[in-house]
Amino acid sequence: MKLQNTLFTLGALGGISAALVIPNLEDTADHRELMGKEDHHDGPKHAEFVEDNDRHDERPPHKKGRKERKDVESKDKDDEDRHARKHRKGEHMDAKDDSSDDEDKPHGKGGCHGKKDMKAKGKKHHEKESVEDKEHHGEESEKGKKAKGKKHHGKELEKGKEHHGKKHHGKELEKGKEPHGKDHHRGKLAPLVSTEQFNPDAITKIIPNRYIIVFKKDVPPEEAAFHRETVQQAQLQSVENLAAEDAFFISTRDAALSSSEAGGIQDSFNIDSLFSGYIGYFTQEIVDLIRQNPLVDFVEKDSVVEATDFDTQNSAPWGLARVSHRERLNLGSFNKYLYDDDAGRGVTSYVIDTGVNVNHKDFEKRAIWGKTIPLNDEDLDGNGHGTHCAGTIASKHYGVAKNANVVAVKVLRSNGSGTMSDVLKGVEYAAKAHQKQAEEKKKGFKGSTANMSLGGGKSPALDLAVNAAVEAGIHFAVAAGNENQDACNTSPASADKAITVGASTLSDDRAYFSNYGKCVDVFAPGLNILSTYIGSDEATATLSGTSMASPHVAGLLTYFLSLQPGSDSEFFEMGQDSLTPQQLKKKLIHYSTKDILFDIPDDTPNALIYNGGGQDLSAFWNDTKKSHSSSGFKQELNLDEFIGSKTDLIFEQVRDVLDKLNII
Numbered sequence: 001m002k003l004q005n006t007l008f009t010l011g012a013l014g015g016i017s018a019a020l021v022i023p024n025l026e027d028t029a030d031h032r033e034l035m036g037k038e039d040h041h042d043g044p045k046h047a048e049f050v051e052d053n054d055r056h057d058e059r060p061p062h063k064k065g066r067k068e069r070k071d072v073e074s075k076d077k078d079d080e081d082r083h084a085r086k087h088r089k090g091e092h093m094d095a096k097d098d099s100s101d102d103e104d105k106p107h108g109k110g111g112c113h114g115k116k117d118m119k120a121k122g123k124k125h126h127e128k129e130s131v132e133d134k135e136h137h138g139e140e141s142e143k144g145k146k147a148k149g150k151k152h153h154g155k156e157l158e159k160g161k162e163h164h165g166k167k168h169h170g171k172e173l174e175k176g177k178e179p180h181g182k183d184h185h186r187g188k189l190a191p192l193v194s195t196e197q198f199n200p201d202a203i204t205k206i207i208p209n210r211y212i213i214v215f216k217k218d219v220p221p222e223e224a225a226f227h228r229e230t231v232q233q234a235q236l237q238s239v240e241n242l243a244a245e246d247a248f249f250i251s252t253r254d255a256a257l258s259s260s261e262a263g264g265i266q267d268s269f270n271i272d273s274l275f276s277g278y279i280g281y282f283t284q285e286i287v288d289l290i291r292q293n294p295l296v297d298f299v300e301k302d303s304v305v306e307a308t309d310f311d312t313q314n315s316a317p318w319g320l321a322r323v324s325h326r327e328r329l330n331l332g333s334f335n336k337y338l339y340d341d342d343a344g345r346g347v348t349s350y351v352i353d354t355g356v357n358v359n360h361k362d363f364e365k366r367a368i369w370g371k372t373i374p375l376n377d378e379d380l381d382g383n384g385h386g387t388h389c390a391g392t393i394a395s396k397h398y399g400v401a402k403n404a405n406v407v408a409v410k411v412l413r414s415n416g417s418g419t420m421s422d423v424l425k426g427v428e429y430a431a432k433a434h435q436k437q438a439e440e441k442k443k444g445f446k447g448s449t450a451n452m453s454l455g456g457g458k459s460p461a462l463d464l465a466v467n468a469a470v471e472a473g474i475h476f477a478v479a480a481g482n483e484n485q486d487a488c489n490t491s492p493a494s495a496d497k498a499i500t501v502g503a504s505t506l507s508d509d510r511a512y513f514s515n516y517g518k519c520v521d522v523f524a525p526g527l528n529i530l531s532t533y534i535g536s537d538e539a540t541a542t543l544s545g546t547s548m549a550s551p552h553v554a555g556l557l558t559y560f561l562s563l564q565p566g567s568d569s570e571f572f573e574m575g576q577d578s579l580t581p582q583q584l585k586k587k588l589i590h591y592s593t594k595d596i597l598f599d600i601p602d603d604t605p606n607a608l609i610y611n612g613g614g615q616d617l618s619a620f621w622n623d624t625k626k627s628h629s630s631s632g633f634k635q636e637l638n639l640d641e642f643i644g645s646k647t648d649l650i651f652e653q654v655r656d657v658l659d660k661l662n663i664i
């Protein structure tokens with residue numbers, strides 16, 4: 001469909017909905033008036049949605065339709081006069097003759113006469129409308145002639161093709177139903193959602209006129225493509241009459257986000273056919289039309305997301321030591337990391353963040369650049385946040401899994417912020433890259449992990465994207481957030497198939513900034529974490545936040561994946577050759593040290609991750625039901641332990657003082 005061949009104008013934009021929405025000719029106001037009856041439907045006219053449900057208007061009837069209806073009314077009057085004359089003479093029509101008489105046929109089956117009331121009139125008009133409906137949608141009329149507008153949605157419906165798995169405008173729609181089982185005549189709209197509605201008190205920046213459109217599952221690719229093409233043409237037509245300084249153009253002139261001042265579709269996404277849709281700038285008029293389409297699941301306002309680091313200061317590296325000890329750290333263990341030196345080999349970890357300093361010496365050439373998602377941005381980490389996270393996952397000196405490969409997926413700009421839609425595209429990239437590796441079946445490949453140390457308001461689209469990536473085979477860790485609130489209010493922390501990570505401190509407290517709640521799965525070190533950084537190929541920095549906790553879990557997922565038993569072991573089911581994300585998530589949580597953290601709310605799991613201390617992992621693989629709590633914490637302290645504990649307390653107090661003075 002070329003724009004120059006499109007004859008509709010902005011004044012007739014309502015007609016565009018014929019290509020975006022399955023039209024319903026049987027329940028319009030004009031039709032009810034023509035039928036001589038009122039709609040006595042007691043239920044609600046429209047389903048309840050999040051917002052903007054009162055904006056959709058009825059399409060004006062086609063002019064051609066009005067003319068045809070006048071002809072029908074005139075014809076009705078002549079028919080009724082003829083019937084009256086016949087009945088006065090005692091004449092009766094033969095059923096066979098009546099069925100072959102085009103003029104009398106609308107009166108009903110078998111040529112039955114004698115009813116001159118509005119019901120008979122209405123029945124005739126209903127059947128006439130049915131014929132018009134068939135002609136409008138490309139089916140053959142009863143006279144055997146082909147309808148004028150036989151191509152609908154770019155397809156010939158007379159060939160019996162189906163719309164989204166069901167016959168389009170066939171028996172289902174005659175009953176007033178849409179595909180997907182919705183009542184078509186009620187005009188149901190896809191919900192319009194935004195991060196604001198899930199947590200009104202949160203400070204969330206909505207990007208004006210930019211939307212994420214999510215399709216329902218299993219939408220055929222050709223129908224999705226035609227829908228996008230139609231939307232694009234409609235958007236171009238919609239902006240023609242806007243003033244040059246209209247607020248819409250002001251929003252699309254942001255070169256960092258928009259590729260065209262006229263808006264329209266900027267990008268599309270599809271994760272393993274489980275989650276698909278598109279992203280772009282649209283006028284309110286077009287958004288309303290998009291929401292009417294039965295292929296669309298929901299529309300989400302795009303918003304800003306940010307890296308979730310909390311603070312920067314100098315400190316000693318203690319996080320690795322903590323994940324390799326069940327008991328609390330003391331002066332003798334706070335800087336000792338116990339691990340398997342093969343950990344990480346054969347696993348790829350995708351860092352979906354600000355980028356990675358891939359030339360840093362601590363990555364030993366195991367880090368590569370994967371993809372830059374933000375428009376017109378460069379392939380480097382100008383912030384340092386992503387490099388820091390990658391270092392905690394897989395660097396030589398600061399990483400949990402020291403032999404893993406790292407792939408940089410840049411979704412946030414140098415200021416540490418980006419859009420929800422760009423993050424979504426980064427998740428899609430990681431999922432497809434993983435699937436490609438899995439299909440190639442290169443020797444030694446053991447799986448993929450991903451880390452997202454970022455967050456924004458609650459986004460159903462982002463949560464669905466992460467869940468789809470997990471279904472596609474990626475083991476995901478995400479930050480719980482730093483607002484000291486319920487993590488279920490934020491995304492991707494509320495994605496149920498990922499592992500959501502809260503932050504703990506050296507003294508085994510919940511970090512005061514860490515989010516909590518039932519959406520949190522485990523805790524990991526997140527205060528004063530030393531790792532790789534930007535500025536040189538040897539740079540380091542110490543950061544705090546759930547952003548620093550999450551890569552500990554991504555690193556541990558990588559660690560366990562690389563050490564998983566062979567596919568011929570009793571652990572795997574028949575035909576299975578690797579741990580599924582669901583299996584590994586369950587095992588990691590079960591293997592965590594329980595009930596050792598302080599200041600954990602009642603609805604939040606009290607679990608601190610553990611790598612096995614470099615020892616045999618049979619208990620991990622066998623999933624023993626023994627509770628993994630800290631044995632040293634429950635036993636009586638002997639003299640040495642008492643002295644050690646007092647020393648630790650003094651040590652911690654000294655550190656607090658030095659922190660306040662910015663000495664360390």
